[in-house]
Amino acid sequence: MIIAWIGYCLLISGLLALAAFATERALGHFRKPVRWGWFAAIVGSVTLPFAAFLAPGLLPGIGAAPWAPLVELSEAVVVSSAPEAAGPAAWFGAGAMSALTGGVWVLLAAGMLFHLARAYRRLRAEMRTWTPGRVLGSPVMIADDRGPAVVGIRRSVVVMPRWIPELEDRLLRPVFLHEREHQRAGDHRLFATAVAALVLMPWNVFLWWQVSRLRLAIEFDCDRRVLKQGESPRDYADALITVGGRVSAPLLAAAAFAERKPAVEQRLRRMTEPLARLRIPRTLGASGVAALAIILVLGLPQPETSMDAPAARDALADQPTFVVYDTPPVLQNVGEVQRALQRAYPRDLMDAGIGGRVEMWLYVDLSGAVANHELKTSSDNEALDRAAAEVVQQMRFSPARNQGEPTAVWVSQWVAFDVI
Numbered sequence: 001m002i003i004a005w006i007g008y009c010l011l012i013s014g015l016l017a018l019a020a021f022a023t024e025r026a027l028g029h030f031r032k033p034v035r036w037g038w039f040a041a042i043v044g045s046v047t048l049p050f051a052a053f054l055a056p057g058l059l060p061g062i063g064a065a066p067w068a069p070l071v072e073l074s075e076a077v078v079v080s081s082a083p084e085a086a087g088p089a090a091w092f093g094a095g096a097m098s099a100l101t102g103g104v105w106v107l108l109a110a111g112m113l114f115h116l117a118r119a120y121r122r123l124r125a126e127m128r129t130w131t132p133g134r135v136l137g138s139p140v141m142i143a144d145d146r147g148p149a150v151v152g153i154r155r156s157v158v159v160m161p162r163w164i165p166e167l168e169d170r171l172l173r174p175v176f177l178h179e180r181e182h183q184r185a186g187d188h189r190l191f192a193t194a195v196a197a198l199v200l201m202p203w204n205v206f207l208w209w210q211v212s213r214l215r216l217a218i219e220f221d222c223d224r225r226v227l228k229q230g231e232s233p234r235d236y237a238d239a240l241i242t243v244g245g246r247v248s249a250p251l252l253a254a255a256a257f258a259e260r261k262p263a264v265e266q267r268l269r270r271m272t273e274p275l276a277r278l279r280i281p282r283t284l285g286a287s288g289v290a291a292l293a294i295i296l297v298l299g300l301p302q303p304e305t306s307m308d309a310p311a312a313r314d315a316l317a318d319q320p321t322f323v324v325y326d327t328p329p330v331l332q333n334v335g336e337v338q339r340a341l342q343r344a345y346p347r348d349l350m351d352a353g354i355g356g357r358v359e360m361w362l363y364v365d366l367s368g369a370v371a372n373h374e375l376k377t378s379s380d381n382e383a384l385d386r387a388a389a390e391v392v393q394q395m396r397f398s399p400a401r402n403q404g405e406p407t408a409v410w411v412s413q414w415v416a417f418d419v420i
Helices: 002-028 035-054 094-127 169-185 187-200 205-228 233-244 261-272 279-299 310-316 334-344 347-351 382-392
Strands: 131-135 138-143 149-151 157-161 356-364 370-377 400-402 405-407 409-417
Touching: 002 035, 002 094, 002 205, 002 279, 035 187, 035 205, 035 279, 094 187, 131 157, 138 169, 149 169, 149 187, 157 169, 169 187, 169 205, 169 233, 187 205, 205 233, 205 261, 233 261, 334 382, 356 382, 370 382, 382 409
Parallel strands: 138 157
Antiparallel strands: 131 138, 149 157, 356 370, 356 409, 400 405
């Protein structure tokens, strides 16, 4: 069960990542903020799967499709011995795999928490060595080799490296304005929230990519806001290159002026690239991709969980519906069904030597009982069709299973009335 849900999470996250990337392209053509698309993708990657798990039916979903079941039971009444006892391979089935997967998940989340707690303790210890200072007349914290960055969640501070006064004024001003803009916009809190999402789903590779793109998008938006205040693009680019060459390791939950070389290069390209001549067609195309990805997210069938409401199971039993299973139900009361065949066979048709075959849809519930039935293929004789309906109601099965878990399914069953 948990493995199917993890697959659902990855599919949701992948589609939302595609939507966020397309949104970034669409908004970037018009110099608009792009970080919120990535933040929404991160929030959706966490909340939508948990909503599907905790409250099945809350999301639209396309649900189960009215397709024919994958497996038919037999040509006629199935004759089978009792199921064999489960061996070690059967025991290590879906339940054991789910438990193992859940254990690995807990270990990964605990590892993430331990790593963050350790980084936080190091940061707190290092902060005690910082000294108050001023840059361009505003208070900052001065560190030996940290920053420029914004540090802290509830009470943030701007930290500058001790060598920052060595910069020319034309370079120092955009650096300071950039960090102050991060602090004003609360970008450090936005990124910290994204990191918390990684703790919940540390195995989600698409979520990791979303968080990395969010961090870059935060810098894109901050660069745009600073340049909008009238700073020289040339001086700003020079500051990025100069500071980027001396940047220290990134701080925990920090919004930094310059980080790794690839990120600096992308920011420089974003600042200097001219507006595309075909902005509107490109924006419409990117918006269409984003809309399609979101539609697919909302239309994904939700994974089955043990928390499915009885109403959902009742709706499934209303009509033949596609349900995934890997082990079909097996008829257990063969003798009783054969006696039911003799009783139900209309005497006048039997005496006249008239027989026929009827194919029925059967809804076999979790207990193996036939909870509902419908006519699939008629014998062209109403009396035989009615007799077949009586027979299938006497059938008792071992329930179908999917990855080791009992599953209520629709299957088809032939009932043959033959004159011997």
